[in-house]
Amino acid sequence: MEPKFTEMYQKEPAGEMDGACGQVADLLDSMVDGEATAEEQRFFNSHIEECVNCFENHQKQKLLKGLISGHLKRVIVPESLAQTIKAKIQETI
Numbered sequence: 001m002e003p004k005f006t007e008m009y010q011k012e013p014a015g016e017m018d019g020a021c022g023q024v025a026d027l028l029d030s031m032v033d034g035e036a037t038a039e040e041q042r043f044f045n046s047h048i049e050e051c052v053n054c055f056e057n058h059q060k061q062k063l064l065k066g067l068i069s070g071h072l073k074r075v076i077v078p079e080s081l082a083q084t085i086k087a088k089i090q091e092t093i
């Protein structure tokens, strides 16, 4: 039973993919932050061209980052709103 099980596992190309996907997952943050080196970017981009999973992860990560920074900017801008929030917080305290 055991040899057959290992054989089935080895036939899956996912074993090799996992290594690259793992590396790409590690690079996601620095890619989105623009901190990845040129070599890392090349590796990352060539991988997401072929790997839908990592491509989608990257899209999600970019979207998430955009939402967070967009949200922060909006919170910082209106001063009156900030004061209203501060007042409400003091009320609850």
Ligand SMILES: [Zn+2]
Pocket (backbone or CB within 6 Å): 017, 020, 021, 024, 047, 051, 052, 053, 054, 055
């Ligand atoms: Zn991948």
